[in-house]
Amino acid sequence: MANPYSEIFSAPGAKAFSAAGLLARLPLPMTHMGILTMLSETTGQYALAGLVAGTFTFSMAFLGPQVSRIVDRRGQGRVLPVATGISVIALGALLLCATTGAPTWTLFVFALLSGLMPSMGAMVRARWTEIYRGRPQLNTAYSMESVVDELTYVISPALAVTLSTALFPQAAPLAAAVLLAVGVALFVPQKRTEPPVKPRTETSSGAPVVFSAPVLMLALTLLFGGAIAGMVDTMGLAFAEQQGNKALSGLVFAVYALGSGISGLAFGALKLRIPLPRLLVIGVTGTALTTLPFLLVDNIAGMAAVVFVAGVFFAPTMVVIMGIVERTTPEHQLTEAMTWMIAGLQSGVALGAAVSGVVVDAYGTRWGFAVAIGAGAVALLLALTSAPMLQRHLAQREGLPASPTDPANPADPTNEHNEHNEHDEHDAHDARDARDEHDEHGEHNDRGNCGTEPHRSQVPSGN
Incomplete structure (x- = not known):
């Protein structure tokens, strides 16, 4: 049986843009933790460090979709170098201000501008979509990207803390800026796999895609789903400290990513016939139910076990959501829509971590788990109420009856x-x-063959 993950990389240029995209997406989680560590080391003010790092995260959540909106209209090659340049310069200015003791307000200004960092996860997914649109390999590609996201959110923060504590406080943000610049510089020149700018439809209103019902509901679902992951970050640290070994918090983070990564890879290898809205409800239901065992945790081993199970539903649910977005969003707004999904998730993680921290400080560790349970309940409510609407939109886009049991429906x-x-x-x-x-012709195929399966004798090009 052919390996589905080897199959997706057989497309010309797939390995090259995926590798460059990985390099360019490491800076996002590294920058947040790098700013936090740098300012806590240079100023000794954890509150200030948290506020500035939070400013960057929420700026990225808002400005990232705006960058992607322009990408949909102008193309990756024209927009990414400009957005990356502004972000890198702002990060450099932030380092300079932190080092020279500049006024506090300058830290917030440059953290805000640093949020123009493009969402490279969405850019990479847009290229996979262009290659495999309407084919089973797209689900495999989305699954792999979800696993890559998990790895970056485990590796990057740990690397940031190590760099800023072992070398010098500014090391992590500096490394993030360099990785972003190099990654984008390698990614942009690969024109063969760059999605062409799609013409706008006559019925297009020009409004941000987040105002469409499917995108808004799915982004909100990820917002509350991300709050669960944010709770894991805060509670893993608090619970490990309560148990007398703060270093064990790293185990909790790694186990959560491991559970999500394994399930994501397995999900990508499956060819399910279940309608996507139903898969969404199943995934979010599992996510919500797996928050309940947190109330029974009384040691770090139990915490790790529960976190592993909770992570199992995360990546598959993300894959399903991206699949629904791809099928319900006009092609000329796809990158923006995907970026809103990532922004919703990132905002949820930040909010979940912050709210959990406040609850733990006020009421103790046990009550911190209530944040995850409440977030899971809201996410499930959103999934249940939006499923019929999503089914209708899927049917309308495909010109099919809305009933999932209709013979014409592709879920049949x-x-x-x-x-x-x-x-x-x-x-x-x-x-x-x-x-x-x-x-x-003897040489290579033109760009128009990117979306078809290459002949087995062809060697994928680096461009």
């Missing part, structure tokens, strides 16, 4: 089987065309 097993046969025939035809063109 028989129809899906027929579609797979059609895809197989289409892929075989494309492979023959690619072989003929290769024989005739």
